[in-house]
Amino acid sequence: EDKVVQSPLSLVVHEGDTVTLNCSYEVTNFRSLLWYKQEKKAPTFLFMLTSSGIEKKSGRLSSILDKKELFSILNITATQTGDSAIYLCAVIQGAQKLVFGQGTRLTINP
Amino acid sequence: NAGVTQTPKFRVLKTGQSMTLLCAQDMNHEYMYWYRQDPGMGLRLIHYSVGEGTTAKGEVPDGYNVSRLKKQNFLLGLESAAPSQTSVYFCATRKDTYSYNEQFFGPGTRLTVL
Numbered sequence: 001e002d003k004v005v006q007s008p009l010s011l012v013v014h015e016g017d018t019v020t021l022n023c024s025y026e027v028t029n030f031r032s033l034l035w036y037k038q039e040k041k042a043p044t045f046l047f048m049l050t051s052s053g054i055e056k057k058s059g060r061l062s063s064i065l066d067k068k069e070l071f072s073i074l075n076i077t078a079t080q081t082g083d084s085a086i087y088l089c090a091v092i093q094g095a096q097k098l099v100f101g102q103g104t105r106l107t108i109n110p
Numbered sequence: 111n112a113g114v115t116q117t118p119k120f121r122v123l124k125t126g127q128s129m130t131l132l133c134a135q136d137m138n139h140e141y142m143y144w145y146r147q148d149p150g151m152g153l154r155l156i157h158y159s160v161g162e163g164t165t166a167k168g169e170v171p172d173g174y175n176v177s178r179l180k181k182q183n184f185l186l187g188l189e190s191a192a193p194s195q196t197s198v199y200f201c202a203t204r205k206d207t208y209s210y211n212e213q214f215f216g217p218g219t220r221l222t223v224l
Contacts, residue, residue, distance in 0.1 A: 004152075006152075009150065034213075041217050041218055042200060042215035042216060042217050042218055043153075043200075043215050044215075045213070088152060088153065090153070096141065096158065096160060096166075097155060097158065097168070098143075098153075098155070098213065099155075099169075100145075100152040100153040100154070101152050102150055102151060102152040103150075103152050
């Protein structure tokens with residue numbers, strides 16, 4: 001059965017801390033892995049990772065994929081209260097479908 | 111250019127009632143998806159469509175039907191609502207097979223079934 005597993009499910013840290021979110025997958029016909037940020041409403045796209053070992057960066061966020069060990073991590077440095085959200089990992093399976101993980105609920109306390 | 115819109119935003123149903131959720135997009139995207147999101151479950155695919163007139167089952171299709179009579183609209187129907195269908199429903203669209211990162215989400219519909 002295809003699955004995407006995220007850990008931890010919930011994380012509470014203080015502003016300024018660095019966090020690492022994990023996503024492991026077992027999906028047939030893997031194409032790419034996506035990270036989304038979801039605040040109060042719809043998920044918004046962060047990164048797409050297709051190749052192993054190539055880091056994607058956007059400001060304080062970065063992500064990398066390991067296709068041999070079947071996982072990805074999302075790092076957030078110098079966290080701010082605005083980073084509080086649910087972070088979703090999804091794997092593109094074949095040409096058409098995405099398989100989502102359960103999400104990690106990140107809370108940044110001031 | 112509204113992107114992806116969903117109607118209604120909120121709805122409360124009684125068990126056994128029926129309703130239709132509408133997803134509309136003005137981006138001329140081929141692919142459209144319906145997901146449901148429950149606490150601790152992430153997003154689960156209900157049904158999807160790869161073009162006008164086509165539909166396919168996703169991970170959790172039971173109790174739902176869909177139609178894509180026009181390219182810009184994707185309808186999700188509940189024929190006889192059950193409390194287990196209480197959830198937040200998201201529609202999403204994608205341009206085509208190669209636009210992996212361009213899956214745009216609608217704002218969601220919060221449905222409660224009593």
